[in-house]
Every structure is written in structure tokens, then in C-alpha cells.
Amino acid sequence: MQFKSRNFDDAAIAIETDNLTVALPDTAGQPQVLKGIDVTIRQGETVCLVGESGSGKSVTSLAIMGLLPDALKVTDGKINLQGENLLPLSQAQMRELRAARVAMIFQEPMTALNPVLRVGDQITEVMELHTKLPPSERRKRAIAIMEQVHLPDVERIFRSYPHQLSGGQRQRIMIAMALVLEPVLLIADEPTTALDVTTQKQILSLIGELQANHGTAVLFITHDMGVVAEIADTVYVMKHGEIVESGPVEQILRHPQKDYTRALLASVPSLSPRPARPDVSDIVLQVDRLNKIYGGGGILKKLPRAHAAKDVSFTLTRGRTLGIVGESGSGKSTVARCIMRLIDPTSGQIRLDGSDIASLSRNQLRPHRKKLQVVFQDPMRSLNPRWTIARSLTEGPLNYGTSKSEAMAEAARLLNVVGLPEDALHRYPHMFSGGQRQRIAIARAVMMRPDVLVADEAVSALDVSVQAQVLDLLDQLQQELGIAIVFITHDLRVAAQICDDVIVMQRGAVVEHGPAGDVLGSPVHPYTRALIDAAPGRDWDFQNFRKMSEAPNARPA
Structure with missing residues (x-):
């Protein structure tokens, strides 16, 4: 794989933290959250900040933005934006600076956007607060930045509310809001974690394109080492509030010096499918011609029909894992919710241990519920x-x-x-x-000792080392108890490592189905090939670090 190899020695420094220290109140058991953080980002450079949950990545970004919660205080160091120390600034001065010189994209745009304001008004509001442009010019500039982030039908989307847009479109709106005033620094905090691989690829390409056009410095916070391999110029590795290793992306990914960094890299699942386990004849779940159609009704006018699942069929035997992959809106979660009877299918059969549960009433379902359990994406x-x-x-x-x-x-x-x-x-x-x-x-x-466990994006929000531990746990439980697993995911690396068979869905229909080794190793359908091509860092095999990571004390705690 070819890494980015740009030289920024002659570029001006956009942002620099010097011995940045953040602490909890003295009464806390471990008062220091950040311990002397030194990070430098130059104009046009992409710096990736990586590490496990709790390593201090997001605290670093919030300190730069002046958005630390009241319980956290900067106790030492400097944050220099183009040579100006931000720490002595008042809250009013920091409000003037945000969006105008430092902007941030959050992980979940649906919670970051105001649900009761049209997205176009939210973009123009940024300019209203920070510029003296007249309303007509603000609208003109908002339309222009929406076109730059490649939104379709911008006039319609300008008038839309957040809930009327897809996840990828909402994230593009967040990027437009962040870049409309051409800030010096863009902080992106896990902006692609919840996105499918093709949308993720588009967002990463978009950030790179806009960065090249505007010369913006980017601080990209992520736990996805594939993303790091794809976009980073420089990488800082954090653990327990400290920088443990830093350097150019090729140095960090090819020649890491610290056991902790090697362990993080070894935790990244490979895109090469694992060997399938022996198939058995004990069928526990059989889905036949499952359909789910939304719409078609309406009081005042007939609503368009949306075919969320079209004639989906598959068989799952005891002790095996079936992966369902595809983009957002492909129908993966619809199928999962129909199987769980959290929603009622329009037609088709769902046979659980031979009993068709597709049309059973709530009372009739009760004896079958214990056989069918679910793990959702967000346990909180x-x-x-x-x-x-x-x-x-x-x-x-x-x-x-x-x-x-x-x-x-x-x-x-x-x-x-x-x-x-x-x-x-x-x-x-x-x-x-x-x-x-x-x-x-x-x-x-x-x-509940279930026969079937449905895991709906159960590891997508976890950092790589915790993700690896949870996947190992599922495998262990499956071997001990013989549980069959339906695994819904947009992460093809995870699918390759845990699934025996894979279904690929597009617009509600199954376009490819077979053993994981065949579907992910030698895809037939163009859509499957496009999904695999879109996987970040797809040409980089992180597994050559696994043996090194097995040294004593190497794996992240």
C-alpha cells in the first residue's frame, strides 16, 4: 500500500499544544487526564490521533475547542493557534473563534444538528454569528459550500430538516457548517464510525478534497486503523492521557516502536476471511421469501411504497454465524428486526426450530422469545x-x-x-x-440460553482492541453453547473474521450469498466488489503484528 508522503517542514504551524495538562478535581483518584501533550499540526496536514477509549483523544480536542466540561481544568501548558495562546481567552473570545478559525465535526450529526431547524438555516446561522454578510450573501455562500460537499439537489436539501436526510447527507451538512468560514483547523472526532464503507470513503475523500482546496489543517480522531492508513500524514498514539508514540504514518504502521502500538495494529481484523467451520444439518433458523413493505397508506394521500426487504431467504444452522452486510438503507436491520419480531413482516416465513413465528401474536410469541435474543449497537x-x-x-x-x-x-x-x-x-x-x-x-x-443471537452492529462503536476482545468472546460463547449468530455489520473486516456465511444486501434485496471465503474473497456481484474496494486501508494487512503483540504485556490493557 502506498501511504501519503507529503512533507510539511516548510508549512506554517496551524496549531500546537505544548505540555498540555488537564486534570480532574484533587478529590479524584487519578487527577491527571492529559499529561503533557505535545502535538503539532501544520497547514494542509492531516494528523490522526489514535488510541483506545479513555486514552484522552476527545479530551485533547475539547481542550483545543475550549469546550471542556466544568469538572476538567487545564492546569499547565499552552494551546497556540497560529502563534496565539488560546488558554487565556475568555469564553466570549472563544465563541468568536469557534467556526471562524477552529471548527469541529462530531461523530453523530443527528445529535449535533438542531432537529427543529432546516439545515440550510443552520449553515447560514454560522455566518450570521461570525460575519456581517447580508442574508442574500449568506444564503448564496451556504448553497456554494453545499455544492462543494457534493450534496444532490441542494435547493431541496437547504429546506430540509435533519431527519429527512440520510446519515451521509447529515455528515456532509456538518462538514459544510464547519468549513463555510474556512477555519485554520478542522477537528473531526470519529466522523465516519457509524457510516457504511462506501459513504465513509466518500466522506474521507471529501475532507481530503476540501483540505486541498482550502489549505486546512485537520486533526482526525479515530479508532479505525484502516482510516489512518488511508488519510494520515502524521500519527500520534495515545494511552492513558499520554502520547506514547508519534511519527509519519508509514513509520507508525510499518515500523512501530512500542508494544502498545503493535498491539493496536494487531487488533485490526483482516479482510481475508477466516476458514469456515464445518456445517451441520441442525437448522435453527430458516427465513423464506421475507418481505417488508412500508407506506402505501395515508389519510389524505397515498404514500409511496418502500420495499425495505424483498424476498429474503436464508438458512442458519447451529453453531455458525451468518453475516448480513450492505450500505445504510440496504435492509440489513429491517431483516434483523423482522427476525426478532420487533416489527411485523409483510409476508414470508421465519422458522425458528421448525415453528413459523412470522405471524404469531404477542402471546403466541412468548414461548419462542427465549430462543431468540439480540445485542444492539449501543448498550447504554x-x-x-x-x-x-x-x-x-x-x-x-x-x-x-x-x-x-x-x-x-x-x-x-x-x-x-x-x-x-x-x-x-x-x-x-x-x-x-x-x-x-x-x-x-x-x-x-x-x-436466556438462546438458539439464535442477533447482533445488530454490536461492535461498530468500539475501539479496535475492545472490538477484538468482544469478537473473541462471541466466538468462545458460540463454541461452548452452540449458539447460531446473525451478525449485522457494515464493517467488512469484522464480517471476514467472524462470519461463516455472508449475505450482501442492496436496496432490500439479496445480491450475493455464500460462504464468507467466496463472497469476500472472490466476489461475483459488482456491488459486493464496490463494497470491498471502498474498505479503508483495504490493501494493508495489519495481521503481521499479531505475533509481536502476543509478547508479555503487549496487548492493550
Whole structure:
């Protein structure tokens, strides 16, 4: 793979942190969150800041933006923007600076955009606050930047609300808002994590294109090493609030010096599919000609019909994993929700252990529910924040007649299996990291001893090392319990490592289906080939670091 090899020695410094130190109140157990961070970004340069959750990546970006929460304070160091130290500035001065000289793109545009304002008004609002341009000129410039980010039908989208746009379109609106005033520095905090590979590729190309046109310095925060291989000029690796290694992207990815960096690289799944496990004849789930159609009704006028799933058919046997991949809107999650009967299919059969559950009533479904469990993408939203972990884990078994003592004993055992201490039973979801919460969500699903586990983007929000641990956990549980898994994902690297068979969906229809080695190794359909070509860092094999990472104390803690 050819890495970016641009030289920025002669370029002006856009932003520089010098011994940046951020601390919690003195009463905290570990007061320092950032410990002497030194980062330099020059005009036109892309710096990637990588590390696990809790390493300090986002705190660094928030410190630069002057958006640290009240509990965190900068206790030492400088943040120099084109030579000007930002730390002594007042809040009013920082508000003037944001968007005009430093702008930020967040991971989830749906929460960053105002849901009750049209997106065009949100772009012009930036100019209204920071310029003296008349309304007509503000609108003209907003339309121009929307065209630059390659939005279709910009006049219509200008008048649209965020919920009327796709995830990729919302992210383009965020980029337009960030760049409309041509800031010196653009901070992108995990802006492509929740996007499918083709949309991700478009957004990465767009940021690079706009950067070249405007000479913007980019600080890109990510846990996706494929993205790093694709876009970075310079890489800083963070761990526990410190920079442990930094250098040009080729140096970091080809010749990392630290065990921690090698362990991060070794955690990245390979695009080469794993060998499939032996197939067995014990069918646990059979879906036949499943259809889901939205629309067609309406009180005042007939609404257009949307075919979210078209004649989807597949068979899943015990102990195997079926991956369903495709872009956003391809129908992956619709199929998953139909299987779970969270939504009702329009037609077709869903046979669970031989029983067709597609049209059963809620009461008729109840005996089958325990055989079919789900793990969602965000465990913080699927776990009740007011319940202890013990209550979340035992609720299902208690509803099906298990005694409290048996349920508690099984909950304690499963917590140990997923790598958490028994005293976690008496804590609440907010007391755990994202990876730990996902382990709890998996334990909750397995508590029911299901035949089929549906995992809907269950690892997409996790950093690479935690992702690898969760995938290993699913594999371990599958081998021990013989669970069949339906794995919904937009990450082809993850699909290659966990799936025995793969279904590729496009616009609700299955366009390719077969063993993972065939579908991902030798794709037949042009759409499948396009998905694989769009995977960031697809030509880079991170697995040559796996043996090095197996040295003592090498794997990230």
C-alpha cells in the first residue's frame, strides 16, 4: 500500500499544544487526564490521533475547542493557534473563534444538528454569528459550500430538516457548517464510525478534497486503523492521557516502536476471511421469501411504497454465524428486526426450530422469545440506567420461571465468562466503559440460553482492541453453547473474521450469498466488489503484528 508522503517542514504551524495538562478535581483518584501533550499540526496536514477509549483523544480536542466540561481544568501548558495562546481567552473570545478559525465535526450529526431547524438555516446561522454578510450573501455562500460537499439537489436539501436526510447527507451538512468560514483547523472526532464503507470513503475523500482546496489543517480522531492508513500524514498514539508514540504514518504502521502500538495494529481484523467451520444439518433458523413493505397508506394521500426487504431467504444452522452486510438503507436491520419480531413482516416465513413465528401474536410469541435474543449497537441505550446489572441480567430468566437464587448464580457465572468481576452485579451501567457495557449486554442475551443471537452492529462503536476482545468472546460463547449468530455489520473486516456465511444486501434485496471465503474473497456481484474496494486501508494487512503483540504485556490493557 502506498501511504501519503507529503512533507510539511516548510508549512506554517496551524496549531500546537505544548505540555498540555488537564486534570480532574484533587478529590479524584487519578487527577491527571492529559499529561503533557505535545502535538503539532501544520497547514494542509492531516494528523490522526489514535488510541483506545479513555486514552484522552476527545479530551485533547475539547481542550483545543475550549469546550471542556466544568469538572476538567487545564492546569499547565499552552494551546497556540497560529502563534496565539488560546488558554487565556475568555469564553466570549472563544465563541468568536469557534467556526471562524477552529471548527469541529462530531461523530453523530443527528445529535449535533438542531432537529427543529432546516439545515440550510443552520449553515447560514454560522455566518450570521461570525460575519456581517447580508442574508442574500449568506444564503448564496451556504448553497456554494453545499455544492462543494457534493450534496444532490441542494435547493431541496437547504429546506430540509435533519431527519429527512440520510446519515451521509447529515455528515456532509456538518462538514459544510464547519468549513463555510474556512477555519485554520478542522477537528473531526470519529466522523465516519457509524457510516457504511462506501459513504465513509466518500466522506474521507471529501475532507481530503476540501483540505486541498482550502489549505486546512485537520486533526482526525479515530479508532479505525484502516482510516489512518488511508488519510494520515502524521500519527500520534495515545494511552492513558499520554502520547506514547508519534511519527509519519508509514513509520507508525510499518515500523512501530512500542508494544502498545503493535498491539493496536494487531487488533485490526483482516479482510481475508477466516476458514469456515464445518456445517451441520441442525437448522435453527430458516427465513423464506421475507418481505417488508412500508407506506402505501395515508389519510389524505397515498404514500409511496418502500420495499425495505424483498424476498429474503436464508438458512442458519447451529453453531455458525451468518453475516448480513450492505450500505445504510440496504435492509440489513429491517431483516434483523423482522427476525426478532420487533416489527411485523409483510409476508414470508421465519422458522425458528421448525415453528413459523412470522405471524404469531404477542402471546403466541412468548414461548419462542427465549430462543431468540439480540445485542444492539449501543448498550447504554439498551440497558436500563436505573437498574443494577443484576436486575438487568436476571429479568429475563425470572420472567420465564427461574428462581432468583438460580438466576443470580448464573448471572455471576456469566459475568466471569465475559471477563467482569462478580461485584459488577451491584453496579449501574454508567459505571462501566463502552466495551464492558457491551459484554454485559452479551451476558444478558446469553442468560436466556438462546438458539439464535442477533447482533445488530454490536461492535461498530468500539475501539479496535475492545472490538477484538468482544469478537473473541462471541466466538468462545458460540463454541461452548452452540449458539447460531446473525451478525449485522457494515464493517467488512469484522464480517471476514467472524462470519461463516455472508449475505450482501442492496436496496432490500439479496445480491450475493455464500460462504464468507467466496463472497469476500472472490466476489461475483459488482456491488459486493464496490463494497470491498471502498474498505479503508483495504490493501494493508495489519495481521503481521499479531505475533509481536502476543509478547508479555503487549496487548492493550
